Amino acid sequence: MKAAVAYYPFFYFALLTPACPRQQQQPAPAPDPLTGPRVDLNYTTYVGSQLPNGVNQFLGMRYAAAPLGDLRWRAPLEPPSTGQVQPALQFRSICLGLGMPYPQEGHDEDCLFVNVWAPANATDHSRLPVWVFIQGGGYVSLTNANWNGTDVVQRSGNNIVMVNFNYRVGLWGFLASERLRQDGDLNIGMLDQRRLLLWVQDHITKFGGDPSHVVIHGASAGAGSVALHLTAYGGRDDGLFVGGVCESLFFPAQPYLSELEWQFDRVVRQAGCGAADRTAQMACLRGKDTAALQAANVASAFPGRTAPPTPLFYWTPCVDGVMIEDLPYLLFEEGRFIRVPVLFGTDTDEGSIFAIDATTHDEIGTFFQDNFPRLAANDTAMILNRYALQPALPKHGPWFPTASLAYGEATFICPTINVLAALAAGGGGGGVAPPAPSSLSSSSSSSSSSPTHVIGPDIFAYRYDVRDADNAAAGLGVPHIFEAAAVFGPGPGGVGAAGPAAAGYGTYNAPIVPVVMDYFISFVRALDPNPFRDGGAPRWEGWWSGCGGGWLGDGDGGWADDGLWRRGPRRSWRRLVIDTGNTRMEDVPAEQVDRCDFWASLASTTRQKARKG
Template identity: 60%
Template sequence: MRYAAPPLGSLRWRAPVEPVQTDPGTVEKATTFRPVCLGTGAPYPADGQDEDCLFVNVWAPANATARSKLPVWVFIQGGGYVANSNANWDGAEVVQRSGHSIVMLNFNYRVGLWGFLASERVRADGALNAGLLDQRMLMQWVKRHISAFGGDPDHVVIHGASAGAGSVAMHLVAYGGRNDGLFVGGMAESVFFPAQPTVAELEYQFDRVVGQTGCDTVAPARQMACLREKNVAVLQAANQAQPFPGRTGPPVPLFYWTPCVDGDFLRDLPYRLFERGQFIGVPMLFGSSTDEGSVFAVDAASPSDVATFFRDNYPLLTANDTSAILARYPQLPPVPQHRPWFPTASRAYGEATFICPQHNLLRSLSNQPKVGHGGSSSSSLGLYAYRYNVHDAENLAAGLGVPHLFDAAAIFGPDSLGPGGARASYKTYNAAVVPLMMGYWLSFVRALDPNVHRMSGAPVWECWNEEGGDAGRRMLIETQGATMESTPAEEAERCSFWLALGRERMEQR
């Protein structure tokens, strides 16, 4: 179904708007998946991708009515803000596993050039962070319409994977932590926090786009109009990753387009907003895999390969910074199919980009009073964390360990991710992990607590708590079951290093 009007022509790079009402006498069929949003680097035309892409999918019990008031699970897919990477995952199994007691949604939002083009020229004649505004529009659509599917508009839990998890964090601090009543809890699976530039720092991207599309020949005040007049194929040809300023490439950065600090939706750097308590205080569940960086890291043969990889992907890092990184990440034991310094690059990138943002968010959430929660103590807020360490023979043979989003098949069910979406082990020796994970997650959706409706025999999931000097308690999930563990002190120290390094670079901009 459409949740917003097609973002075409004059609606390019603008905040989403309501779709046009169809004739009341007609019924639109909504039985097949529609195109996802155009991703960075995709050809045009691209199979299954289009500029007209703002669609939502809903799974609900067949007998649900407007009086059912079922908890609602809204999934925000990932893709590094450059693609819709987890599109159209099937929500039928989670609805069935819940005893038909929830409603499940997923949706598309604009990414890459289409969702995150930034400039003062965009601000003057459009909207910054359009992809995040799409997500907000979807939540407003849910608030207005989900009761028609049996959902409770006052019990919505947002869940994101990777960039979707980073988006969940962004919605906590959106508009300075303003609580619009759009959700009552959040689940963040492998929080992705890329560089978070200001608009001024992204003017070079806009200049590249107008140069590559021929819109640099018109006056700056006319450049947005020029871009809106261009054929989609011309614009998609410019929707490419390119080296950051000061880097020559190849390779190009993994994630070229990102949300920006726009002074409105994001009124400051997210870490500052969290540290100031400017966030919505709701129960949260966070998790990451042991080897988050393995599918992203360069296959490094030497320490200099690791350093170059980091500077190519984090443009504010200096040579001194990469030396400090390598001092904390020495050479690790080898893994199959990779060069000697790949494990180091994998661990460093995984912690810098996924694991430590989660750790540092939990630290801020647990230690600060928060806007929208009455300024109350964090002790009353349910915060839960986990580390996913379920091994798979194919992953191990490929040298990937427990990679990014490997937990997704256990959260949604192995048949829910589409063709090739789940390893075969989820049907054999890892099969027992599925009801364990689904039980915890469905319990959180229903009760804002992973324990209330957990699988029979599953251990109690303790809250994360840093009081008394503890680095934080999290659930360790493995093939043989689950148990609580404390975050290792050395991991917590490395996360403090990344936070301090990021803060230093941000303050020097």
């Protein structure tokens, strides 16, 4: 992911008072240099800062123990208790990402920190809605770290508490093997996120937040994480959140654990643990220094492929049969998800910052096989047949626009459309294609019966279509998570709460910023983007429109002779188009839905869904 990462040096100090024998007179306490709002979290007390706009800011607080040494590749533990008053005045280290040199300023293995912004006048009894942001980075890095939550709290009228945090990624967060399972935990990055949500339940009242009203919001891999939390443990509701926001839902190939031993073997060899007995390999890895392991935190070609190039997203969550019981589409199809209000959206040109700059049609097929290695020649032939030559774009080869469209739909847009359909249908095979009758697994609960509309009005979708001159000149269209700068506002000094913002957000696209901020803030506050929307913004209709359900008529869909799932004859799926001066509702185009049906039919080989081929 190409977003800029902002990082800040951390200056750590603590107050130490000398121990005195009981018979001696207790000396007067030293003056406390830490002034500012305090929060007692039971395991320690943090001192933050009060900003001029009436927002309290607490940066770099531990939400888990440092994941070092024997705690590597284990579920995070609660932070250790300390009697020291600690500063929460600077952002702390960001977790190490794929291919990053070590040491590098602002990044470290010790990285499990949380930041909170809250109204200065909030108390333990304020019970304000809580917005938890899960950053993205393709599970290989953290590219949205340390975004500033000040603006959204202020824009809400001091009616929310904002939280963001780091979690382990790459080798540190998603190394997987049966050998690791025997001496550690899988999907560590997801368990870090779960630990943070538990931390919010335990401590957010101290900042004025309401633990019973937490909305989780993710961008890109963060959005994929939100989807995985919706389906975690088969949709078990642990009361950690009441709503979800997915900004560019990301479904890469998510393999089964048994398919990842090659990756673990490569790391073991490169880290110098290949000679160790298989039962001792985890101990060997945990005994290595950070630099040695980070040197192994690199990508290689998937089995059967050659490098260069290496795949875009080398490390991902895996199907472990516990937290992630099966592949995402299947879990949503079968209704194994938590039913809460959701707001999902994508950008018009999701694939433009990822796609190969193709000069020939065949290069697109190779690009897909490099990233989804189970695709066979006939699969790529079908992809190429579906995606014809698109209009040319500046600074790119003739087939780049086609590659961009295909990859954007395969990885972001169609997962969003198909998951929304499943959410609205309530599972049971209604939303996306159920497994073909000849390939139903023993665990499948999909039904051929007509779908049942469950949440309907509590599902909201959008397509972000705000045009920027610089993006257009670069041939990027409306790229991946371009709305982030509008969601989080201009930030301190106008530099952008989400990092350096496109110049257009400060000039000709400035009017869209309050519109976007208020829609998102309203959803966090009311689980609906409408009650607190900007005064000039149109009403955001639900995913379904009219007739109470999006599927009209009986016998809605089935497996066709060409192997594709065909939906019923007519749907009414609606999404908001966010565009400066022209925000409006639209029907999801039938041709895009048809292409999403196509990707659903390939999902067994792309490892986005468990339909065995």
